[in-house]
Amino acid sequence: MTEQPTTPAAPAPLTADQAAAEARRLIADAYRPGPGVPAATAWRDTTPTPTHGTTPPVPQPDRRLVPPVAAGIAVCSVAVGAGAVGIGCGAWLLLQGLSAITLAGVLAIAAPFVGIAIVATAVGTAVSRVRAGTSTTTHVYQGEVTQHTEIEARQRGMFSRTTISR
Known part of the structure; x- marks a missing residue:
């Protein structure tokens, strides 16, 4: 008969102090530099920057982020807004004056x-x-006058039509 493999027993739960010590150990292992790698430190270059140097000036081409059409629309909208404020102030002054009259x-x-x-x-x-005074209202008709009074009505289907026969 062969022995069945068994799972190892679960370790006993850690106390709060043991858990904190294990966490510190894991964090230190994770941030420990490998062999030949210096420890990470902060470094600041304290040498003063020169006010001018021997390097010739470099041309800096104009690369606008806003297309000229959008800039024009923005300027136009500012002008329209300023005009609206001016008209509003004028209307306010006019109405203030009109409200004080008798x-x-x-x-x-x-x-x-x-x-x-x-x-x-x-x-x-x-x-x-x-x-x-220059127009005339007299109506003069020349020719013979006939009067048609015969009416013919036809009803077929859904629609009906009435016509005057001549």
């Missing part, structure tokens, strides 16, 4: 418009009277 002020403002309306009405009336 009935006499309203009549004084409306007087020129009323005068223009009266003149326009007078001119329109004069023009219509001149036209009425």
Whole structure:
């Protein structure tokens, strides 16, 4: 009879101190440099940078990230926004002024418009009277007059049609 392989027994659970020590060991092993590799350290070059050097200037070609059309649209939208603000401020000033006036002020403002309306009405009336005087309203018909009173109706199917026969 052969022996069946058995799984090893599970290790006993670690205490909190043992688990912390094992975690520190695993982290130290993971970050330990290999043979011949220096340990990782921080390094800063403290030599002062020269204010100018012997290297000739390098041409830097213009590489815009924004196409000219988009820049133009942006400038145009700023101009439209500024214009809208200007119109809004003008309307606010006008309405502030109009809200502070009395009935006499309203009549004084409306007087020129009323005068223009009266003149326009007078001119329109004069023009219509001149036209009425030159046109004739007498209707003279020449020729014989016939009157058709026969009506024929046909109903077929869904639609019906009525015609006047001549």
